[in-house]
Amino acid sequence: MGPSIAILGTGSYAPAKIVSNHDLSRLVDTSDEWITTRTGIRERRIAGQHEPTSELAARAGIAAIVDARLTSADIDLVVLATVTPDMPMPSTACVVQHKLGIPVHAACFDLNAACTGFLYALEVARALLVAGRGRHALVIGAEKFSGFLDWQDRATCVLFGDAAGAVVLGRAVDSRHGLLGCNLGAEGGATDLLCIPGGGSLHPPSAHSVEHRQHYIKMKGREVFKSAVRVMAGAAREILEQHRLTADQITCVIPHQANRRIIETLSKDLEIPLERFVINLDRYGNTSAASIPLALDEARRAGRIHAGDISLLLAFGAGLTYGSALIRW
Ligand code: COA
Numbered sequence: 001m002g003p004s005i006a007i008l009g010t011g012s013y014a015p016a017k018i019v020s021n022h023d024l025s026r027l028v029d030t031s032d033e034w035i036t037t038r039t040g041i042r043e044r045r046i047a048g049q050h051e052p053t054s055e056l057a058a059r060a061g062i063a064a065i066v067d068a069r070l071t072s073a074d075i076d077l078v079v080l081a082t083v084t085p086d087m088p089m090p091s092t093a094c095v096v097q098h099k100l101g102i103p104v105h106a107a108c109f110d111l112n113a114a115c116t117g118f119l120y121a122l123e124v125a126r127a128l129l130v131a132g133r134g135r136h137a138l139v140i141g142a143e144k145f146s147g148f149l150d151w152q153d154r155a156t157c158v159l160f161g162d163a164a165g166a167v168v169l170g171r172a173v174d175s176r177h178g179l180l181g182c183n184l185g186a187e188g189g190a191t192d193l194l195c196i197p198g199g200g201s202l203h204p205p206s207a208h209s210v211e212h213r214q215h216y217i218k219m220k221g222r223e224v225f226k227s228a229v230r231v232m233a234g235a236a237r238e239i240l241e242q243h244r245l246t247a248d249q250i251t252c253v254i255p256h257q258a259n260r261r262i263i264e265t266l267s268k269d270l271e272i273p274l275e276r277f278v279i280n281l282d283r284y285g286n287t288s289a290a291s292i293p294l295a296l297d298e299a300r301r302a303g304r305i306h307a308g309d310i311s312l313l314l315a316f317g318a319g320l321t322y323g324s325a326l327i328r329w
């Protein structure tokens with residue numbers, strides 16, 4: 001057991017441009033009614049041409065640093081969860097470091113665990129701080145998903161959006177508070193359920209990969225839905241049991257924002273009332289690694305989280321990755 005690590009500040013950023021379901025119905029054969037009933041999504045934000053993932057990440061990052069009453073000079077580590085980096089190389093974390101003027105002694109790297117990325121990043125950063133690798137970590141989830149969506153595929157393009165969320169981690173003032181625990185896992189046999197097949201070493205960019213639209217996200221929606229409920233409910237039960245907590249002690253659940261029906265099913269399964277779940281996917285869609293830190297920041301700013309509260313964070317994503325985390329505020 002090392003020192004207790006806590007969230008000292010949160011921040012988020014979403015691009016200004018709002019695209020409604022109605023707007024999308026002019027692009028593909030869909031309707032506001034279909035999207036709303038099947039997913040709960042009403043609109044999403046789309047980043048501008050000169051707004052890459054690093055820009056969204058930097059804006060969320062500085063907001064979290066200010067919220068923690070720190071400056072960029074205090075940051076010793078940047079872990080950025082994303083599947084939509086500015087470039088395959090170098091890491092987007094390095095770009096963000098430079099944009100924010102974070103000192104050169106800081107270790108900076110990207111982490112890919114898809115929509116579970118923020119929970120993976122949180123746990124990696126926590127462990128590095130406990131190991132003595134600096135005092136403060138900036139943990140960011142940021143995605144510009146719009147660049148990887150097939151705007152001819154109605155089954156996927158209506159689901160995702162662009163955004164970023166961030167937290168600053170540091171020593172907890174009171175050792176009973178902070179990140180209580182985190183469980184992470186992966187079912188690596190399910191890589192074909194959700195993927196961007198082209199552009200990597202398996203299918204390098206080529207005229208063929210472009211022609212076959214391999215650089216866009218591909219998804220088996222129904223199977224992902226079923227897996228999502230199964231792995232998140234399992235992860236929730238496991239972590240509650242480990243910490244000898246009951247569902248009624250959880251004041252706030254912050255789940256990955258993919259589909260309102262997934263969250264409703266989870267609520268029933270776990271017997272935690274839906275009112276205790278933070279839901280903002282109606283306004284942002286699925287923003288992958290940004291979804292949990294964005295919802296967390298909004299919940300804090302809306303006064304939904306109080307000192308002493310216990311929050312449960314739950315995620316799943318491509319891989320198939322999943323994770324859960326408990327925070328006492
Ligand atoms: N507008 C209108 N119709 C659409 C549509 C759209 N945007 N997308 C798909 N459809 C059609 C399908 O073509 C299909 O038509 P068919 O019956 O004539 O073949 C019909 O709607 C039903 O499709 P299906 O995929 O079975 O619908 P569904 O009820 O499973 O809902 C999802 C689809 C994607 C909303 C749902 O499966 C889901 O949310 N899955 C999880 C996705 C997810 O969470 N991904 C992110 C993981 S991090």
